[in-house]
Amino acid sequence: MDDCIFCKIASHVIESDYVYEDDRVCAFRDLSPLAPTHVLVIPKHHYETMVDGVASEDLVAMTHAVEEVVKSEGIAETGFRVVTNGGADAGQAVHHLHWHVLGGRRLTDDFA
Ligand code: 5GP
Ligand code: ZN
Numbered sequence: 001m002d003d004c005i006f007c008k009i010a011s012h013v014i015e016s017d018y019v020y021e022d023d024r025v026c027a028f029r030d031l032s033p034l035a036p037t038h039v040l041v042i043p044k045h046h047y048e049t050m051v052d053g054v055a056s057e058d059l060v061a062m063t064h065a066v067e068e069v070v071k072s073e074g075i076a077e078t079g080f081r082v083v084t085n086g087g088a089d090a091g092q093a094v095h096h097l098h099w100h101v102l103g104g105r106r107l108t109d110d111f112a
Contacts, residue, residue, distance in 0.1 A: 001046045001096070004046055004094075004095070004096050005094060005096070006040075006042050006046075006094055006096035006098060007046050007096060009026070009028060009042070010026055010042060010043075010044040011044070016028040016029070017029040019039055019069055019072065019073070020041075020065050020068045020069055020072070022061060022064075022065070023044075024043060024044055024045075024057060024058055024061035025041060025042060025043050025044060025058070025061045025062050025064075025065045026041075026042060026044065026065075027039050027040065027041045027042075027065050027068075027069050027101070028040055030100070034100075034102060035102040035103060035104050035105050035107065036103070036104025036105055037069075037070075037073040037075055037080070037101065037102065037103045037104040038100065038101070038102050039069050039073070039100075039101045040098045040099070040100060040101070041062050041065045041066055041069065041098065041099040041101060042062075042096060042097065042098045042099075043058040043061070043062060043097060045058060046096055047096070047097040048095050048096070048097065049084075049086035049087060049092070049095075049097055050084055050086055050097060051086065052097065054097065062099060066082055066099065066101055069101050070101065070103065073103065073104070075103035075104055078103065078104070079103060079107070080101060080102060080103035081100075081101075081102045081103065081107050082099050082100065082101055082102075083099070083100040083102065084097070084098065084099050084100070085100075
C-alpha cells in the first residue's frame, strides 16, 4: 500500500517513536496521545481492519507486542486498555489495522 502512512512507519520509510518491533509487528507512540501511555501496535502486513483475514501469526505477534509494551511502560499492573476501531461508525481514521494501547491514568468509560 504505497499511500498508507502505517505501512511507511512499519517499513521505516517514515520513522516514528518506536517502543517495540519484531519481524511481524511494530509498536510506536501515537502522535496525539490520549493518555500517558498511548502506543499503537500494528502488523507490518497491510490489513484494513480486524475482519480482513488477519493471519493467526500476526494476531499472536500483536498480542505479544501488547505484553511487551505494557511491561516496558510499567502499566501491566496498574491497568491498560486495548482498543481497535474498524470502519466509519467507529471513526477509523487510518485504514491499516492498529490496536491502541492506553494506560498510565484512570481510563473513563468512553474510548479512552
Ligand atoms: P483511528 O482513529 O484510526 O483508530 O486512530 C488513528 C490514530 O493514529 C490516531 O490516534 C492518530 O493520532 C494516530 N496517527 C495518525 N497518523 C499518525 C502518524 O503519522 N504517526 C503516529 N505516531 N500516529 C498517527
Ligand atoms: Zn498499510
